[in-house]
Amino acid sequence: MDLAKSPIVDGTSEELFALANAVAAVVGGSVAVEDLDRRVLAYSALPGQPMDDLRRRGILERQVPDDEPEQRGQYREVLAAPGVVQVPTLGADEMPRSAVAIRAGDLPLGTIWAIEGPAATDPAGRLVPAAERALLDGARLAALHMLRRRSSAELDLHAREDALRDALNGSGPAAEARYRLGLPDRARLTLLGLAPRRTPGGEAPPLVRLAAAAARHWAAVHTDAAVTTAGRTVYVLLAELDPAAVRRLAEQAVATLGRTFGTPLRAAFSRGADDLGELPVLRSEVDDILRVTTAGPDSPEVADLSDAHAGVLLAHLADELARLPRLRHPGIEAMVAHDRAQQTAYAASVTAWLDAVGNVAQASERLAVHPNTLKYRLRRARELFGLDLDDPDVRLSCWLQLRLSA
Known part of the structure; x- marks a missing residue:
């Protein structure tokens, strides 16, 4: 079946299910379309299609179970690969799968996972060309569908994300950044940073998933917040909040997102500033705090500079001694x-x-x-x-x- 010629995608959710069925008809096994949070958006329902318990649970719960630590590595591999990836099984009862990333240009949107039917692979276990082509075509069409379903609010969030990233880097006039972020003149601004705590042998959640979850969280609890990512940190710009309110919201975010990913997170927030041009300085302050608090298990989950001052000062002194050994x-x-x-x-x-x-x-x-x-x-x-x-x-x-x- 040539998916590239299938009349699928006109913006209705039923068509993702039709797309999953079309891919399953070629690959032979159950197919699931997932977003970046591994929520099952659609799945195939062809009679007699091979299916294992992991797929059944994902369909029933509309969320792929996170039972195996190696799963995160598999998702990272699929999202980074340019084409289809044949994924090794992680359990005795799990069926072999092939997966492909759904992208719009360089923007990752989700993944398609297909259980390999008997005719999907050759005698050497490699995916046959028809099955590979079906997955690639399915990913391209799923991207169009998912983009069409993005609301104007989501597009506005992406515009604000880009504006905040530029402001953090000091790119462009502050007045333009203030307009793009929808901030009133002389608004009192606080910058918040979220990052996973570094643990020996631990595995941090993929930044793209953490950022997406953080954006949804802040959209729900503080609609005026702007969210963006840089390095291994998610930054949140908050306006017209006092330090106590910022700390309270940061504690909620750490608890909620940490529980979502099963990973300890740390939050740092800056002093307040009226000038948007100070954002690069506020970012340095937040980065300094996170450098200290993400390094130790006993560090506070939420901190400002007063909470981490000694550690920040010692870190800067260590940098100077490394830079100038003669000291x-x-x-x-x-x-x-x-x-x-x-x-x-x-x-x-x-x-x-x-x-x-x-x-x-x-x-x-x-x-x-x-x-x-x-x-x-x-x-x-x-x-x-x-x-x-x-x-x-x-x-x-x-x-x-x-x-x-x-």
Whole structure:
């Protein structure tokens, strides 16, 4: 069947179902059309079509179950591939599938997943040309259908997304950006950032799905919000809200979206500003906070600069030490090298003493050594590495360098 010549797509939802049936007639197995959130928009219903429990659950719940961690990788692979992908099964009861991304130009809209019928593959297991062509034609026609069903409100959201991205990059006059974003003159603006917390061996949700879910969330809770993405962060511009309201909305977003994706998220919000031209500065502030809060499990889920000031300051100092190595105290470098080569503990001892603000009893207890042992190590650190620990400025300099290299 030549899908390219099928009279499908006139803007009605029934035609996505007809499209799924047309693809299934060629590929042989059950076909599902999904959006970027893996919601099942349409599915085939041909008599006798092969179907497994995963497909049945997806149809009944109108949402593909997220039972296997590897599923996210498969979706990323399909959305990144230029053509059809044959996807390996993840369970003993799962049937082989082929999938293709639905795109409008470079804009991803969703995916089509087809269970491979007996005639869909050759003896080597490769998809036959007719089945591959049916999936590609189906994806092209599904894109037209999905674009036609986009409302003017969605198109407006995309226009605001582009306008906010330009404003964050400092592109174009602020007055033009204010007009494109529909903001009143001198509106009090706050920038919010959302990003997944970095976890060892963890897998963040695809940014395109997080961004789409975030856009829907903010459209529901604060219709004037503008949402865009850059890097690994979703940015939200809020107008005329006080810090308490921003924090409350950020907490709701973190809880809702984190639960949706099963991934811990962090939110950071900037100080308020009246000038849209300050958005690049507000973005830097938000990025600084997220750099700190996404790095540790104990960091606050929602933070402004006052919540993360110490971490942000230390991160900038670490950047300066990396950029200008000559700023490092040579004695600290020598002490760390000595510990590494001789298996000594001078750096740990000095750090513990500085952390305890010179309290030998507290520092020695933390190190699990006798106070006299700690006093000896401190004396030897002074002698061997030229550390004048009686000078408060030197103590601060040494502590910063040791703290940042820990």
